[in-house]
Amino acid sequence: MSQIVGNPTVEPAEPDDRAATTSFTDYLRALLRDKVTAVAALFLLILLVAAAGAEFLAPHDPNAANLRARFIPPLGTARDGTFYLFGTDELGRDVLSRLMHGATVSMSIGLLGAICSAIVGVSLGILAGFYRGKLEIVLMRAVDGMMALPSLLIALFILFVIGSGFANLIFIFTLLHWMIFARMARSLTLSYKEQTYVTAARAVGASDLRIILTHILPNMISPLLVLFTLEIAVLILSEASLSFLGFGVQPPRASWGLMIARGREYISSAWWLVVMPGAAIFLAALCLNLVAAWARAISDPVQRWRWLTKPSTEKDAT
């Protein structure tokens, strides 16, 4: 093919250092600018480390009962000299170690539950938004219907029937939380589908699957991630509630909700048995919400300039 324009007549593109997508270091720098969110993120990191490494990092065996060291208050020492940062419970078990193992349970259920719900919900949502028609109608009515149900009662009922346990909890959470992902994925798909570059891809002969995977899904990741973070918090709270009621994780496995349930009877004498796990739940949910709020703000190009070092300029301002 000969060249019509021998030497390009148009000047090359601006040597703009900005990439279309901000890099990880940019986000990190942006995070550090917002002190509150930075602290929240740090706490989550600690929680993650504690959850992942509970086996190795916990000072004591969470199930080791020591009847001679019962009800030691936080920062207290037992008669044999062992220091307990958060005290011990009614069986003399170290609260800190139990909290850490509880973190493992909470974080893994929260994360896994959110991942499964997201996979199911996003897939269905994309299909509904992309193909529309009867599929969309059926799916969205299902979403509406299920969202109208009282989820806690349903969860209790199903767990009563099939029994509690880690896997069953994940199943319940997926069943009751896919809808919110489906709704968001559908509405995002509807708007992305109308973009001219999607029409361009169709005109070039790209299959629906290719369009969904290369054009629609990648653009959705940002808003979905925000929802995902929030859902983890929701699931952590749900798991705590279910365990508190006795339908979630079973003893001797430690769970924050379970710890609160057990510690309830001693609330007047050994307040730390309720307050420590309660604070852990509260702080985990709070920090996840804070990080999610920050992530939402930063993914909005209009607000992003407040945090990033290289904000976008108005190139075409007249």
Next chain:
Amino acid sequence: MTNNIPPPLLDVRNLSVRFDTPHGKVQAVNGVSWSIAAGATLGIIGESGSGKSVGLEAIMGLIQSPPGHVTGEVIFDGQNLLTMTQENRRALRGEKISMVFQDAVSALNPSLTIGYQISEVYRSRKRCSKEDASRKAVELMDRVRIPSAKTRLKQYPFEFSGGMCQRVMIATALAMDPQILIADEPTTALDVTVQRQIMALLADLQRDTGMALVLITHDLGVVAEVVEQALVMYAGKVVEQADVNTLFDRPAHPYTRSLIGSMPRIDNRGMRLKAIAGSPPAAGRTLPGCSFHPRCPDQFEICASQQPELSRVGTNHIASCHLNVVATDER
């Protein structure tokens, strides 16, 4: 460029607008001067990055003071608009000086009726009853030739077409019988037959009310047919100004010449279009020499280093190009 004995109605002197952004200073408008007499029609020609819309916003006091900085003078009725208080400027806006924008559909509030929006200015300034305001709204809609005005009072913007919405905008602008109407690309988004309707309407309204019209556009055809005096803006500066016949017959600035030469014409199929290489500069980018020189077919050594000044090249004709200076030297 005042060419009449009575003082101009609106006199813009050395208007400059600078924005302080995290990326540095952006000079959107750089020392622009023009004036318009009562009842006259002025056209401002410019593309993106020329500063035409920012200049207008500066005149109307719509630039937010940090990060924008506006300097210069805008004299209306003996007063400098730029040094007025917000209160006084707001009183002037809509009453003596009115504006019409490009995208009429989005300039209207979708949840308020047309009647409400047209009479809004009237109601807030004149403090009259609802019936009086409605009557005035119908009167205005008749003036801009919206059929069945009475029934359309209660309709919402989504029930109006693009051309109709633009007429509504014009009606709103005319509510207080302004002395100057400034229209920023009023017909660009419209179909060509609707554009013709609006152009005819504006011409008739001007004749009836004697108001001055400042028309900002990139469409040379509209300029040729509507205005008496025209100025061309490029990269925040005025590069040429003349009466419209002179501008098209004897353009003195290479940008004007190239612009005219690059347009396809409906009445002349012509040869290959003489395109201008490159693109208009991004807003606020200042080069050491003439802003147009990278794209100029006639540029020579001095153009890259020295900024040309606006100089007289004929009666009622100024342009800023080094070539003109050279030419006058040779005479």
Next chain:
Amino acid sequence: MSDKTILEVRDLHKRYTLRNRRLFSGAAETLDAVKNVSFSLQPGETIGLVGESGCGKSSLARSVLYLDTPSAGSTIFDGRDMSSLSNKERRLMRRHIQVIFQDPYSSLDPRFTIRRILQEPWNVFPDIVHPSKRESRLSELLNLVGLHASDADRYPHQFSGGQRQRIGIARALALEPKVIVCDEPVSALDVSVQAQVVNLLEDLQSELGLAYLFIAHDLSVVHHISDSVMVMYLGEVVESGPVESVFVNPKHPYTVALLSAVPIPDPNLRDREIIVLEGEVPNPMSPPAGCAFHPRCRHATQLCKQTVPPVSQVDGTMVRCHFASQLDFSTHLQHLSLAGAKV
């Protein structure tokens, strides 16, 4: 139909059925966006398509590209009837009819590099360019449209509108098509940049033998680039023929009004007699009876209100008007034939 015809469209009809807004009202509402459009395109030829909002030119483009399935009529590409092909075969045909979009800003995926944008067509049709040759072909394409090979690694937001449109053109060329549908390719560009892109399209056409269906609302551009032109109103072609005939000697009152309305960048022609077409385009969902243009036509008669005008051939142009050869518009169009002598 000559054997060289690359694209032939016969009696194309596109009807949209809108969902019932009232649950129990019965019949669904229909919108005939395109009615009985026929044309044939030869290699190296440009057919211009003009019309205002609601005329159906975008629907026509989408139907020709099979982005929407036509309701009736046939689209014959290179001798093959598109409607008789299976979905898979039709997708394979896509490589021959490509499109350039109006909006340079939304037609390129902002997350893709230029390389990825230009390679996407080759990922869909891997046989066209061998993987080992793709990089050099990429550079060739970029140079062809006046860009630099180094631009391949950049993102769309780093380019100006005109440059992005060039990228869109490069993408359209990637599959070596025979026909390109240009959907308002220069409308969103600055005036000083439009001419560059128009020239580029013309150069590519003469070099590669491309055929264009050039859709635009800017009549001056259509006049410049087209060999023949179709004027659409409310879904129908009201006049079509060689561009010099239609633009210098139009026969349909709408065409005349359209041409009269175009502002001319010459102050000397300011005081010519201009037709100001009153009223607005009617709602396509309830078109007028008889001739669709009659409510706005100053020559309309009772016949026009009742009977749909037949298609007639006058002086080499096709016109849909009862009085096609009888109306005289010369006073309004003197400026069009005047300037022809100026060349």
